[in-house]
Amino acid sequence: MEYKFTDIEKKWQDQWKNDAVYKVSNDSARPKYYVLDMFPYPSGTGLHVGHPLGYIASDIYARFKRLKGFNVLHPMGYDAFGLPAEQYAIDHGIHPAVSTEQNIKNFRAQLDKIGFCFDWDRQVKTSDPHYYKWTQWIFLQLFHSWYNRQTQKAEPLTNLVEIFEKDGNKNQPIPNTQFQLPADEKKPLHADSSYFSADRWKAFDESTKQSILMEYRLAYCGYGEVNWCEGLGTVLANDEVINGVSERGGYPVVKKKLRQWYLRITEYADRLLEGLDRIDFSEAMKEMQTNWIGKSYGAEVNFKLDAGPVLKVYTTRPDTIFGVDFMVIAPEHELVEKITTAAQKNAVEEYIAYVKSRSERERMAEKKISGCFTGAYAINPFDEQKKIPVWISEYVLAGYGTGAIMAVPCGDERDFKFAKHFNIPITNIIGKYYNGEEANPTKDAILDNSGFLNGTVMRDAIGIVNKKIEELGIGERKVNYKMRDAAFSRQRYWGEPFPIVWKNGIAYSLNEKDLPLELPHVDSYKPGPEGEGPLANIPSWVAKELETNTMPGYAGSSWYFLRYMDPHNEKEFCSRKASDYWGQVDLYIGGTEHAVGHLLYSRMWTKALYDLGYIGHDEPYKKLVNQGMIQGSSRFVYRVINPLNNAQQIFISKKYFDKYSPNNVSDLLDLAKLLHEKITSFLFDDESFGLIKINPIHVDVNIVNGIELDVEAFRKWKPEYVNAYFLLEDGSISSPTGGGREGDYICGTEVEKMSKSKFNTVNPNDLVSRYGADTFRMYEMFLGPVEQSKPWDTKGIEGVHRFLKKLWRLFYDELKGKIWNDAKATDGELKILHKTIKKIEEDTERFSFNTAVSAFMIAVNEFNDIKCNKKEILQPLLILLTPYAPHICEELWHELGNSSTILDASFPKLEEKYLVESTKNYPVAINGKTRTELNIALDATQQQVEEMILGDDVVKKWLEGKSPKKIIYVKNKMINVVV
RNA sequence: ACCCGGGUGGCGGAACUGGUAGACGCGCAGGACUUAAAAUCCUGUUUCCCGAAACGGAAGUACGGGUUCAAUUCCCGUCCCGGGUACCA
Structure with a gap:
């Protein structure tokens, strides 16, 4: 009887299916264990061997836990909304729902062959109205909630209105510090622009009330920049923009402000940080999230400008304020227009146009220093004699801090390079700690040239300056976060519609009973007017004043782990009973590419749902294991391109590719001679041989055995290769007519991303x-x-x-x-x-x-x-x-x-009784180098060991008569003799 | 540019907490079985030096330093590769 795996696997997969052995109950006396794989996007190319890596790992663990007596939940489903399906629809006219369904079928067939223990009865699909009804419902919970900083949690907006009616907003400041209330007619001069009293609240009209409430909602509407491509008439994803032009068509792309939905994740910044202490993620992962949130302590300082207005900068190093030699503000900063002098106007406008064409990533990655002087000067509040030039530069981003920095070149490397590049004089405030060659970011130097701070250690000066700034009323201590609110809308078709209607410019929610708001059918996926999404092209949709944006890819994946617990519930997104039983995901497996996107968003949603009392835990994933990527191992064949006969297909084995340099004329001549000798149809003359090229070409790894090419399969691979000749590794020739062939054709190799275009994908089905x-x-x-x-x-x-x-x-x-x-x-x-x-x-x-x-x-x-x-x-x-x-x-x-x-x-x-040992073969090292082995009882004492060691012949030989300084004996590990 | 991770034989990797570097597998070489092939089994396989061989010696975990009786493991610096950088998922 031999091992007939095909029959065996078929037999048991059928049997398991018939017996529903993977069906999981929400009701069990056994302890629960929840194993989850990161939600796959069903792409059109299907699974390659890299995808199932994590699924196999989680499957093994799930089965292991089951053997250990747990009730194990191990579900699978599809993150089915997304850009690729929409792009496919644009290119091929096939509805995303159709292609997605096809892709899912294909995925499922591939998954089934591998024998996973998924409970398929619990499968979810984000594009299914039964599912996205609840995505919309959760969105409405966020829309109707605000973050109470006093209680540190999300609460219904009705609470906030009550507070306003009682106290105004004096204890609940508007999260966005830039927000300005409409002018107060009663006390126009003294009104603080962002606080209002209860009376004033009551006097606001509906529109003002709504726009103030919008400032508090956890899901809110605002304005944000998008990649606008005039040539395609559409908004592009960052992925679709390469070097400032569209990937398709190469049209220019610029930033454009559009109305967008956001999630107020910044209010959760502290709790997202705190939560990291309670979950088992890798240190690297926690560090990445911590850095992304980017909490810093500093001060906002107001600098008067000679041009009139005040420039607010955020700094983490107020101690260096006497070293400020220039200011840099973001090119898109609202003050730029106001303060630029007539003389600098052209230069500034030109620079802004340049920056507009640049992506944020390009701006940060740019090594070349660029910037433009605005003509304006700021005044240092502690040294009014000092006039500080105000520059704009792409390295300062509008979204971080106040979009303006005070530059201290002696203490900051980027500022230093900027100053050097533009010949801005550098003030040294740290004495000998600054060498003039590079900036020194130390906090330990003693301050110099720093007015009242002279002689103070920088670290201590921070607090002193902060106090002074607050006393003088020119600024305040400030905690800042690098993280920004999450953009939550897309000007696209294939996503969840927002359950929102617009009346007179005010967003109102649909009623819960009207959910799901189904995605309507469209005939074209072309963008709507003014960069709006395709939904804006549907008259009936627009007539109902429905929101035309759709939700982004991460909407559905931010809460899917909850739906698996109660996938068929028509009344709730997930019953409290089910979520209390399953609780957190005990083991979550997925790639690090989700470190700061999905993992932060789903943590935030979980916290919001917890705050609102819908679930009983505020961290979704107890333990996270990151799976690595499986890279492709590409194979290359080397085609000789003969200028006298371009169509001729001749391939040389790796040895010859390595031997003959394509840049060396005499090598090429040797190659030409060799080929002519072996293949009579290969001709060359005095001029042509120098123009011979050798092209490495990706060859399908599935027709290569290790590194040996299957030449017959290669000839069949593509029509142009039918008549290919191969110069084999041993110097013999494989010709299309056959005969004379002995050796092998050896391919070159390279490790690259696994992708269809590199012909290095391997389908698990084949294996x-x-x-x-x-x-x-x-x-x-x-x-x-x-x-x-x-x-x-x-x-x-x-x-x-x-x-x-x-x-x-x-x-x-x-x-x-x-x-x-x-x-x-x-x-x-x-x-x-x-x-x-x-x-x-x-x-x-x-x-x-x-x-x-x-x-x-x-x-x-x-x-x-x-x-x-x-x-x-x-x-x-x-x-x-x-x-x-x-x-x-x-x-x-x-x-x-x-x-x-x-x-x-x-x-x-x-x-354990079967494993007990009484002796061990100890490695014996002399001065750290292992020289011999001795079998010694495990309970031997230091003295016994020393006696044995000194009596050993090999040890004696190495001691050369000397007596050892020290004998180190580590029980159950090793022995080291120090001479 | 910034943040995170990685770099060990011909290849994938092992060495879990500083304690015998190279487990296991692939590949390769040699052998057994067989008419032959497949399958299977056995032996060897980091590099270099000495040697007929056994054995012996030296070097060695990307590179350069350091700490330690002892470093693939800890620290400092450099190089290379991968992931992320907010609209790919």
Whole structure:
């Protein structure tokens, strides 16, 4: 009986489906465990071997937890709204719903072959109205809520109105400090522009009230910049803009302000930081989120400008205020227009036009220093003699702080370079700490040239200056966050419609009973007028004054983990009973590319839902494991392009590509001679050989075995290659007519992103049909640590497949048939088994699946060596292995006589007694270099060890008669003799 | 530019908390079985030096420094590669 993986896998997949073994109940006496994979986007290209990596890891863990007695939720679904489907619709005229459905079918078929334990009854799709009804509903909760800074949580907006009616907003300042109330007619001179009394609130008209409330809503409307492409008449994603022009068509792209929805995530900044202490994410991940939130303590300082207005800057280093040599404000700062002098007007406008064409990323990445003087000067409040020139430059972004900085070149590298570049004189306020060659950002220097701060250590000066600034009323201490509110609208079709109607410029929500607001059918995906989305082209939609923006891709994925708990609930997004039972996602697996997007948004939504009392926990993911990317391993063939005959297809093996430099004339002549000698139809003359080119061309990795090209498959790959000649590695020729061929054609290799265009994608289906799902699953894990990125190479899969065949042969012999037996296991056999139990349990628990696979190989090799075919040993081994290779284990489990599924077996219990050792082979090092090994009892004392060491011949030889200075003996580790 | 991660044989990787660098697998080389092939099994495989071999010696974890009895592991600096940088998902 041989290992027929195709039959076995088919049989058990069908059986499992019929028996609904993966159906999960919300009602169980067992403890719960929730394993989740990051929501996949069903792309048109289908799965390649990189995608299932995380799913296999989570599947193994889910199955492992089930064996350990948990009620495990392991669901799967689709993040089905998104830009690619819409782009596909624009290009091919196929409705996104249709192509998405097709893609999902394809995905599902691929997933099913791998044998995952997903409970498909719980599948969700974000583009399904049954799902996005609740996305819209949650949006409305955010729309109807505000963040109470006193209680530090989201509350219904009705609370806020009550507060306003009682106290005005004196205790609840408007989050956006730039916001200005309409002028107060009663006390126009003294009115603070952002505070109002209860009386005044009551006197506001509806429109003013609504625009003030909008300033507090967690989901609010404002204005923001988008990538506007006049040529395409549309707004582009950052991805679609390359070097300031559109990816499609190459039209210029500029920034344009459009009305946008936002989520007030900045109000949650502190709680998002605090929450990181309570969740098990990697330090790197926490650091990335912390840096993204970017909390800093500093001061806002007002500088008077000679041109009249006041310039507000944010600085984290107020101690350096005497070192301010110039100001830099963002080119889009509202003051620029007001303060620019007539003489500088042209230069400034030109510079602003340049900056408008630049993406934020380009601006930050730019090494070349650029900027423009506005002609205006600021006055240092502590040194009124000092006139500080005001510049604009792209390196200052409008969205961060106040969009203006005070530049201190002796203490800040970027400011220093700017000053040098524009010949701005540099004031040294840190004495010998500044060498004139580079800035020194120290906080430990003693201040100099700093008026009343002279002689103070910078660190201490910060507080002194802050106090002074506040006393003088020229500024205040300020906590600042780099994070900005999340833009929450897209001028696109394929997303959730907002349940919002506009009446007289005021946004009102739809009633809950009118949800879902279904996405209407459109005939064209072209943008609407003025950069609005395609929905603006539908007369009936516009007539109802419905919002024409749609929600962004992350709307549906911000809460999907909750819907899986209660996927068919028509009354609620998720019942409190279900979310209380399942609670947090215990294990979340996905890539680091979501570090600051999805993971922050879903954390915020969870906190808001928690604040409003809809769920009982405020962090969605208890533990996060980041899976690395599987990179493609590309293969290249080298085509010789003969200028005398462009159409001729001649490929040279890697050796010759390495040997002949395409830039060296004599190399090219040698190559031409060689080719002519071997292939008579290859001709050259005195002029042409110098023009020969050698082009590396991506070749489909599926027709390359390791690095050897299947030349016949290559000729069939594309019509132009039918008559290809190959100069093989051994110098022989493979010609299209056949004959004369002996050697191999060797390809070049390179590690690149896995993508269709590089012909380096490998479809899991192909591998599953060739080796089986169990082999595929184990090989994906065997490649290396889940967290690490690594290149894919199909070649090594054979080793894992051999392992499974070897396992099979412990049960069945090809000739003798059944060989497993009921004999009693020896201590030696039990030792191997329990060593393996220990290793597998530990490795699985810490997600070290690659070493677990090795441990299985070692165990099977050892049992094979000692011819152990005993059921007593093999049965627990199968249970250990079943999370990794479920099909073969289920088959053998039943062959051993079990009738219930192995999925519900219990994980073997480790018996330490089989593993106890009394001695150890200690490595003995002399001066840190291992020289010999000694077998010593584990309970040996320092003295006993020293005696043994000094009596050893090898040690004596290395001591050369000298006596050791010290003998270091670390129990159960090693011995080091210091001479 | 900024933030995060990574760099170990021909290749993927192992070494979990500073303690025998290279487990396991691929590939390669040699051998057994076979008419042959496949499958399977056995042996070897970091590099260099000495040597017939056993054995022995030296170097070695991107590069340059440092801490330590001992560094792939900790610290400082440099280079290279990957992810993210707010509308790809």
